Structures are given as structure tokens and as C-alpha cells.
Amino acid sequence: MHQFYAAPHSLYSAKARCYLRKQGIAYREVMPTDARFEQHIVPRIGRGIIPVLETVDGQIIQDTVDIIDHFEARGVRYPAYPSGPRQRVLALLIEYYASLPMLRPAMHYRWSFFAQQERFIRDAFVAGSGAQAAEKIMGRMASYLPALGVSEATIPLIEASHERLLDILEAHFAEHPYLFGGRPSIGDYGLIGPLFAHLGRDPVPEQIMKQRAPKVFRWVERMNAGDLDSPEFPAAGDDFLADDAIPATLEPLLRLIAEEVFPELDDCLAFLDQWVEREQPQDGDPVAREAHQRRLGGVQTRFRGAPVQAGVQPYMIYLLRRVDHFIAGLDAPGRQAVEDYLQAFGLARLRVGSRGYSVGRRNNIEVWEISGR
Structure with a gap:
């Protein structure tokens, strides 16, 4: 096993x-x-x-x-990657959004409300790390808030954004069991990370979800089940929507992502461009000197108009490059159709594009992939 x-x-x-x-x-x-x-x-x-x-x-x-x-790669009963080009690309972009930008609300609702939910969080960390290590780990986790752009100025914006996300997903999950139809996509698996472990399990955000977005909470339950668990949708089947269809209820989510990731993503990519030019890493070099290090530095940027300090994680390129690789494999008409669709929602700038470098993973760590030098 x-x-x-x-x-x-x-x-x-x-x-x-x-x-x-x-x-x-x-x-x-x-x-x-x-x-x-x-x-x-x-x-x-x-x-x-x-x-x-x-x-x-x-x-x-x-x-x-x-x-x-x-x-x-070995075959599973419910493959997570849609074959439809638009569904596939959007699922990958949602996975990126859930994995990195959504760390901001996830960490805010856990650590900014620590006093209100201390017993629950402390119990979880002690069980997972032991009593002595738990204190050190909790302190380190809470210290990440400034690097995630959580401050007095941004907290109202973060909370309003989270409530808007819940409202958007509530409307969608009223009509569909998963993002793209009858089975979960890689986008669903991305979203369940923050929407369960932090925002659907910690007491303060869990109550917000239950009271404001019960269908989102039901989706969280559904995602944790050992089957598709969608009796509310008897006609949904067990596959993605036919003909690469994108539900209209997802369009507000796409606009929200575009509003939330820029200009931070642009600023982080500019930082990495300058870092690579200055440091001249070789192909296969680890992205950081220490194996546990996930950030190379920070940038001054903005979140919904408010100034923030944001940490720069090369891992974001690893996630976004998956979108580029898939689009590059499409024929010319398919590639143009996907690019036009992304442009319509302000998501085209999520393409990493040709930069002379990328980030891959070898032996379970992120490494630089260098080309054209």
C-alpha cells in the first residue's frame, strides 16, 4: 500500500x-x-x-x-486533465491561482484569527509535529503574513475578495457538481487545498463558508468523498462537459483571477528575469541555495490597488509553464482559439512565454532550466 x-x-x-x-x-x-x-x-x-x-x-x-x-500517467478512473483545450488551460490556470495567490486569504484567515481558533489550530499542529516543534512551526507560519501581503491596509481587500470568490463559486456549484461538469479537474484539486485545509476547516473561515456559501461547503464535502458524490446532479454523468464547453457561471471566476494576480505576477516575473540575468544559474541548478527555501526575495507591488510586499516563488513558473507547454502542442487553429479566449478575460498575460529560462523539478526539488545561452 x-x-x-x-x-x-x-x-x-x-x-x-x-x-x-x-x-x-x-x-x-x-x-x-x-x-x-x-x-x-x-x-x-x-x-x-x-x-x-x-x-x-x-x-x-x-x-x-x-x-x-x-x-x-498510469491510468485512473477519473482523469483530472480535460481533453478540451479551453477546459484544460483554464483548469491549469485555476490550479495556479489556488496554489499560490490563494495562499493570501488562506494564511490570513488562519493566523490573523489565531486567538479566536487557537485551540483547534494548536491541536492540529501538535498532532502533526509534536508539542515542542509545533510552537516553532506555528510561529514561522504566522511570520509569513507580511511576505504574503497581509497587512492592515490589505485585510479588508482580502476578506472582500474571499467573500466574492465564495459568492461566485456558490452560483456555479448550484448548477454543476465540479468546475467543468461531472468529474473533478486539476482545477478542482487545486482549489480544494485552500478551500478545505484552511478556509473550510479552521473554525472562523469554516463558519463564513457554511453561512455564506453552503453549496461551496457541499463541494468541499464532495471533493473529500471516495466517489463522485453528486446525487444533487443526477444528469451530470461522470465526465467533463461535452464540446469543450465552459459554463457561464465560471466566467466571473476568470475575471476575478485576472483582477487578483496582476500586477503582482508581472512584478514577480520581472524580479526573476533580473535575478537570472544577474546570477547566471546553470541548467539543473537548484532554484535556491537551501533545499527548504521557496522564496528568492520580495517585490513591492500592489493588490487591488493597495501597496504590498510579495514574496517571489520560482515555483509559480513551474505551474504556469504547464499552460505554455499544453498550448504549444495544439495545432494553429486550436492555439489561436485558446489564446483569443484567454485574451477576452484578461488572462493572456498569465502565459510565461519565452524568457530563456524556466523552472522544472528533478529529484523532488525545483531546478532552473536554462535555454538559449
């Missing part, structure tokens, strides 16, 4: 766990306090991070994308 090293309160663990459940993949979940994790897994991957999957044949896979793609 596969061993899944994870924790209930971990955002990225939720993404991979829901996938394993939906596909009927047999696994045993193991807390990172388990001695084998420290003695066997951490030395193999070079850092203490979850989730990690140890397969039945001893392969170690870290990162939700790599875990999901490992099983997708």
Missing part, C-alpha cells in the same frame, strides 16, 4: 489526498511525526516538507503535481 505522508491541516496535502480518494487509490496516511519520515523520507528529499508519497515499489514523490501526474 502507498504511504502518504501528510497532515489534515496542510493545504497541499488536501489537494493530493482528495485525488487519491477520488481515484480509489489504496494508501495509508502517515503523520510527519512518524520516525520513518524523519529517518528515511527527509534524507531522500533533502527537506522536511509534506505531502510526500512513498509508492509500493519504494519510489519517493514530493509535490502535489508530481503525485497526481504519477497516477495520471
Whole structure:
């Protein structure tokens, strides 16, 4: 049986766990306090991070994308990647949005409201890390808020944005069980990370979700089920919508993403362009000197008009480059149709484009991929 090293309160663990459940993949979940994790897994991957999957044949896979793609390549009952070009690209973009930009509300609602939900959060971290380590980890997590752009000036904007997201998804899940029809896509698996582990489980945001968006909470339940769990939608079937259809109820979400990710994404990419030009990394070099380091620095940017400090994670290129790779594989008419669709919603700038470098993953860490030098 596969061993899944994870924790209930971990955002990225939720993404991979829901996938394993939906596909009927047999696994045993193991807390990172388990001695084998420290003695066997951490030395193999070079850092203490979850989730990690140890397969039945001893392969170690870290990162939700790599875990999901490992099983997708071997065949599963509900493949997560739509074959329709527009559905596929939008699912990948939603995965990116959920994985990085949504860290801001997820971390805000956990740590800005710590006093109101301390007993619940402390219990989760003690169970996942042990009493002594929990204090240090909680302190470190809370200290990330400034780098995520959480401040007195932005908190009202973050909360208004989260409420708007709930309203948009509430309208969508009133008509569809998942983002693109009868089965979850990679976009659904991306969203479940923050919308379950932080925003649908911690007491303060969970109550907001239940009271403001009960159908979103129902989707959270559905995503955690071991089957499609959609009795409210008897005609939905078990596949994505036919003919690459995009529900009209998703269009407000696409506009919201475009409003939320810029200009921060532009500023972060400009930072990375300058960093690569200055540091001249070689192909295959780790993106950071320390294995546990996820940020290379910070930029002064804006979130919904308010000035913020934002950390720069090269991992964003790893996620967004998946969109570029897929679009590049389309024929000319298909490529133009997708690009026109993205342009209509202000999402075309999410393409990373040709920069002379990219970010990949080798041996469970992010590395630079350098071309044209």
C-alpha cells in the first residue's frame, strides 16, 4: 500500500489526498511525526516538507503535481486533465491561482484569527509535529503574513475578495457538481487545498463558508468523498462537459483571477528575469541555495490597488509553464482559439512565454532550466 505522508491541516496535502480518494487509490496516511519520515523520507528529499508519497515499489514523490501526474500517467478512473483545450488551460490556470495567490486569504484567515481558533489550530499542529516543534512551526507560519501581503491596509481587500470568490463559486456549484461538469479537474484539486485545509476547516473561515456559501461547503464535502458524490446532479454523468464547453457561471471566476494576480505576477516575473540575468544559474541548478527555501526575495507591488510586499516563488513558473507547454502542442487553429479566449478575460498575460529560462523539478526539488545561452 502507498504511504502518504501528510497532515489534515496542510493545504497541499488536501489537494493530493482528495485525488487519491477520488481515484480509489489504496494508501495509508502517515503523520510527519512518524520516525520513518524523519529517518528515511527527509534524507531522500533533502527537506522536511509534506505531502510526500512513498509508492509500493519504494519510489519517493514530493509535490502535489508530481503525485497526481504519477497516477495520471498510469491510468485512473477519473482523469483530472480535460481533453478540451479551453477546459484544460483554464483548469491549469485555476490550479495556479489556488496554489499560490490563494495562499493570501488562506494564511490570513488562519493566523490573523489565531486567538479566536487557537485551540483547534494548536491541536492540529501538535498532532502533526509534536508539542515542542509545533510552537516553532506555528510561529514561522504566522511570520509569513507580511511576505504574503497581509497587512492592515490589505485585510479588508482580502476578506472582500474571499467573500466574492465564495459568492461566485456558490452560483456555479448550484448548477454543476465540479468546475467543468461531472468529474473533478486539476482545477478542482487545486482549489480544494485552500478551500478545505484552511478556509473550510479552521473554525472562523469554516463558519463564513457554511453561512455564506453552503453549496461551496457541499463541494468541499464532495471533493473529500471516495466517489463522485453528486446525487444533487443526477444528469451530470461522470465526465467533463461535452464540446469543450465552459459554463457561464465560471466566467466571473476568470475575471476575478485576472483582477487578483496582476500586477503582482508581472512584478514577480520581472524580479526573476533580473535575478537570472544577474546570477547566471546553470541548467539543473537548484532554484535556491537551501533545499527548504521557496522564496528568492520580495517585490513591492500592489493588490487591488493597495501597496504590498510579495514574496517571489520560482515555483509559480513551474505551474504556469504547464499552460505554455499544453498550448504549444495544439495545432494553429486550436492555439489561436485558446489564446483569443484567454485574451477576452484578461488572462493572456498569465502565459510565461519565452524568457530563456524556466523552472522544472528533478529529484523532488525545483531546478532552473536554462535555454538559449
